[in-house]
Amino acid sequence: MLQNLWKWLIIPLIMLGIGAAVVIYTVNNPTDSIVARMLTYERVFRVIREHMALLLVSMIGATIVGVLGGIMLSRPKLYYIGRVAENIVNIGQTVPSLAVLALFYTVLGLGFRVAVFALFIYSILPILRNTFAGIDGVERSIVEAARGMGMNPFRVLTKIELPIAFPIIVAGIRTAIVINVGAATLATFIGGGGLGDLIVTGLSVHRDMIIFTGAVIAAITAIFLDYMIGKVEERVVRWT
Amino acid sequence: MDQFISCMGNFFSRAVNGIVLSAQSEDPGIIMRTIDYLSRRSDLILDLMLEHLWLVVFTLVIAIAVSVVVGVIISYYESFAQTVLGICQVLMVIPSMAMLAFMVPIFGIGFTTGVVALVLYSLLPIVRNTYTGIRELDPAIVEAAKGMGMTERRVLLKIKLPLARPVIMAGIRTAAVMMIGIAAIAAYVGAGGLGELIFSGISRGHQPMIIAGAIGVSIIAVAFDYLLYWGEKRFSVEGRTREVTE
Numbered sequence: 502m503l504q505n506l507w508k509w510l511i512i513p514l515i516m517l518g519i520g521a522a523v524v525i526y527t528v529n530n531p532t533d534s535i536v537a538r539m540l541t542y543e544r545v546f547r548v549i550r551e552h553m554a555l556l557l558v559s560m561i562g563a564t565i566v567g568v569l570g571g572i573m574l575s576r577p578k579l580y581y582i583g584r585v586a587e588n589i590v591n592i593g594q595t596v597p598s599l600a601v602l603a604l605f606y607t608v609l610g611l612g613f614r615v616a617v618f619a620l621f622i623y624s625i626l627p628i629l630r631n632t633f634a635g636i637d638g639v640e641r642s643i644v645e646a647a648r649g650m651g652m653n654p655f656r657v658l659t660k661i662e663l664p665i666a667f668p669i670i671v672a673g674i675r676t677a678i679v680i681n682v683g684a685a686t687l688a689t690f691i692g693g694g695g696l697g698d699l700i701v702t703g704l705s706v707h708r709d710m711i712i713f714t715g716a717v718i719a720a721i722t723a724i725f726l727d728y729m730i731g732k733v734e735e736r737v738v739r740w741t
Numbered sequence: 742m743d744q745f746i747s748c749m750g751n752f753f754s755r756a757v758n759g760i761v762l763s764a765q766s767e768d769p770g771i772i773m774r775t776i777d778y779l780s781r782r783s784d785l786i787l788d789l790m791l792e793h794l795w796l797v798v799f800t801l802v803i804a805i806a807v808s809v810v811v812g813v814i815i816s817y818y819e820s821f822a823q824t825v826l827g828i829c830q831v832l833m834v835i836p837s838m839a840m841l842a843f844m845v846p847i848f849g850i851g852f853t854t855g856v857v858a859l860v861l862y863s864l865l866p867i868v869r870n871t872y873t874g875i876r877e878l879d880p881a882i883v884e885a886a887k888g889m890g891m892t893e894r895r896v897l898l899k900i901k902l903p904l905a906r907p908v909i910m911a912g913i914r915t916a917a918v919m920m921i922g923i924a925a926i927a928a929y930v931g932a933g934g935l936g937e938l939i940f941s942g943i944s945r946g947h948q949p950m951i952i953a954g955a956i957g958v959s960i961i962a963v964a965f966d967y968l969l970y971w972g973e974k975r976f977s978v979e980g981r982t983r984e985v986t987e
Binding site: 592595596597598599600601603604606607608679682683685686687690691696697700701703704709712713715716717719720723724727 | 771830831833834835836837838839840842843845846918921922923925926929930936939940942943948951952954955956958959962963966
């Protein structure tokens with residue numbers, strides 16, 4: 502067990518180590534005064550904290566709303582609305598993330614909250630779709646059997662439908678996280694802060710070191726989250 | 742949590758109000774101003790749209806050539822297929838802004854940066870689908886082809902690739918739709934296209950410009966999706982297609 506845990510942790514630890522090393526190196530060895538002013542521990546940590554806040558708030562909200570919405574749409578009474586919603590969601594997912602953020606900016610203005618809201622709406626889509634598809638894909642005969650055993654609809658949902666649909670729902674959450682991590686770096690354009698701040702600042706003052714720091718941390722965050730959720734997914738799939 | 746919900750609710754009502762009020766009030770609302778902008782600058786928008794399409798199509802051709810070759814190669818060398826797919830997966834997970842930022846110090850600002858970043862992004866869907874499409878062919882078909890005396894090259898060109906085509910097409914479609922979105926971001930590093938409208942609109946606070954850019958990009962993406970879906974159905978062997986997600 503302990504050996505297994507070690508195997509699990511080694512890659513995330515290496516990634517965190519690389520991230521920390523890059524931050525320490527670039528902060529301590531600025532190439533000139535502009536870089537020194539832009540890259541302080543305080544500033545880098547503030548940006549990372551903003552990035553994490555963007556991701557966490559929007560993902561938690563989207564997971565709750567997406568899963569609940571998917572369950573609601575899969576109920577027999579709302580099933581036809583669900584079918585329509587599925588098509589709308591499919592089209593919505595083709596819309597690029599930058600376009601979504603920009604459109605929210607035109608309606609709601611600048612700010613951290615607007616960015617969170619835009620990311621929240623955008624990440625609901627895959628979760629909602631997968632929850633709906635997962636529950637919809639449960640074989641009718643299984644549900645019939647459960648009902649025949651005298652389960653009420655709520656118990657059918659929690660004991661039969663959700664456990665069977667679980668891997669698909671987790672896959673949806675994984676897709677949402679990957680999309681969300683990518684879109685969170687764009688939040689800087691609508692005043693949402695995050696690691697995009699470092700990249701955009703670096704591009705505009707033309708200092709490769711600032712760009713590099715921002716890009717490395719953003720990339721490591723994304724790979725780290727994808728790796729972790731991938732491992733969780735593996736476990737979940739093995740269970741069922 | 743309470744605060745979160747009230748904040749989100751607030752945004753919803755503000756968004757609805759913004760759209761409804763602007764349609765009712767005296768001063769030209771955002772919708773009218775956008776229509777006005779579209780009619781005045783249609784030449785610019787058309788130019789940028791063509792630039793966007795050119796970037797995507799140009800990159801797509803390179804990406805298909807590279808990825809299909811890579812996919813075919815790893816279908817013969819099973820041992821490093823997983824490594825190559827893993828690398829492609831990591832490339833795709835890297836945020837697009839970070840990927841473009843990595844490219845800027847190497848390739849400078851401009852079209853090349855955009856093309857390289859987009860090609861790297863589109864590797865995964867096409868490589869994975871080519872690989873899976875070839876691997877999952879019925880071995881009996883390949884055996885039969887070999888039994889007929891076909892050389893390996895002919896088996897590949899006459900049997901494997903044509904039969905894997907629906908799956909490869911599905912990968913190309915995923916890649917193309919993704920590329921259109923990332924090409925908009927690539928405008929920030931000077932690759933051109935409709936993203937320019939979005940970025941300059943944001944920095945000038947010119948809303949019709951942003952809307953024109955954002956909706957233009959979305960329309961291109963949805964249109965490409967449908968076009969390639971239609972193409973998939975039209976040109977697939979038995980009229981069946983299938984998406985490979987894992």
